[in-house]
Amino acid sequence: MIARIICLIAGEYTIYDEKTAQILLAKPRGLFRKENTSPKVGDIVEYEAGNPYATIIKVYQRHNDFVRPPIANIDQAFIITSVCEPTLNLNLLDKMISIFEFQRIEPILIFSKMDLLDEKGLLETTKIIQYYAQIGYQVIQTMTTNPLTIEKIKPFLQDKVSVFTGQSGVGKSSIMNLLDNQIHLETAAISKALNRGKHTTRYTKLFMVGKGWLADTPGFGTIEFIDMDESSLAHSFVEFFTYGKECKYNGCLHQNEPSCNVKKKILEGKILKSRYDNYLQFLNEIKSRRKW
Numbered sequence: 001m002i003a004r005i006i007c008l009i010a011g012e013y014t015i016y017d018e019k020t021a022q023i024l025l026a027k028p029r030g031l032f033r034k035e036n037t038s039p040k041v042g043d044i045v046e047y048e049a050g051n052p053y054a055t056i057i058k059v060y061q062r063h064n065d066f067v068r069p070p071i072a073n074i075d076q077a078f079i080i081t082s083v084c085e086p087t088l089n090l091n092l093l094d095k096m097i098s099i100f101e102f103q104r105i106e107p108i109l110i111f112s113k114m115d116l117l118d119e120k121g122l123l124e125t126t127k128i129i130q131y132y133a134q135i136g137y138q139v140i141q142t143m144t145t146n147p148l149t150i151e152k153i154k155p156f157l158q159d160k161v162s163v164f165t166g167q168s169g170v171g172k173s174s175i176m177n178l179l180d181n182q183i184h185l186e187t188a189a190i191s192k193a194l195n196r197g198k199h200t201t202r203y204t205k206l207f208m209v210g211k212g213w214l215a216d217t218p219g220f221g222t223i224e225f226i227d228m229d230e231s232s233l234a235h236s237f238v239e240f241f242t243y244g245k246e247c248k249y250n251g252c253l254h255q256n257e258p259s260c261n262v263k264k265k266i267l268e269g270k271i272l273k274s275r276y277d278n279y280l281q282f283l284n285e286i287k288s289r290r291k292w
């Protein structure tokens, strides 16, 4: 029998069998520990019925696999970025976009807490949000004070496995709670002194929402460019990839190479400066990691 893992807490799995529409508790067969591949949320597994636990006997090959958040087989990722409280973090946003692009998973950008911006902040932030839309990303602006803004997420969910990711405190769980009134996730006010969330959600868990599966995940502070090299980083910045076709050198990394079209577009104001600064920082991170 086949099921999907929807939750894992302290070695105890919850699986969902679509054929029977049953939710079951399960434990993996001992073998997985030896093979060093423990089943994770999102996995499609074969199981044997049992009481009180079904036994997971096989994990089907993953079409993708993430450590942060710990989930496999996702079709799309919502990257949630708060425009305020915690302060808009474009560095983390660009990093996550880049990692999902590399994995060929479409990122959808949610800018949350729009209600907290004053007039000036709204003007500045809107320019940034429009930039991301203009380079090709779906962007959704939300405020939990207006449920209609949350409703805009639903059409994207149908028939897909999606994940909510983003820093702690940006409002992932709050938005999930509004998407379906059966969901009651714990949420907590951010620490104003530290300007960051409290890591309220501790487990990755899939919920059936909007005729698809959607995972709430714990917020994280840092993530790494696992398996990415300089050129895959350059390709994962979609607008650099497009403009880069007119750089003089094939494989231009848009640093100090002569006749670089990306640098030209920055001078012309066609590329958001923070995107380029973040790109250079990531390039250095990848380079210094490769020295090891």
Ligand SMILES: Nc1nc2c(ncn2[C@@H]2O[C@H](COP(=O)(O)OP(=O)(O)OP(=O)(O)O)[C@@H](O)[C@H]2O)c(=O)[nH]1
Residues within 6 Å of the ligand: 112, 113, 114, 115, 116, 142, 143, 144, 145, 166, 167, 168, 169, 170, 171, 172, 173, 174, 175, 186, 187, 188, 189, 190, 197, 198, 199, 200, 201, 202, 217, 218, 219, 220
């Ligand atoms: N003003 C305002 N506050 C919001 C909004 N969305 C969430 N919040 C608040 O932000 C705080 C953090 O929200 P959570 O939903 O717990 O954030 P999270 O992303 O799940 O955080 P972790 O579970 O720690 O990763 C809570 O106090 C929410 O009420 C919003 O759109 N506007």
Ligand SMILES: [Mg+2]
Residues within 6 Å of the ligand: 172, 173, 174, 186, 187, 200, 201, 216, 217, 218, 219
């Ligand atoms: Mg949460």
Ligand SMILES: [Zn+2]
Residues within 6 Å of the ligand: 244, 247, 248, 252, 253, 254, 255, 257, 259, 260, 261, 262, 263
């Ligand atoms: Zn270039």
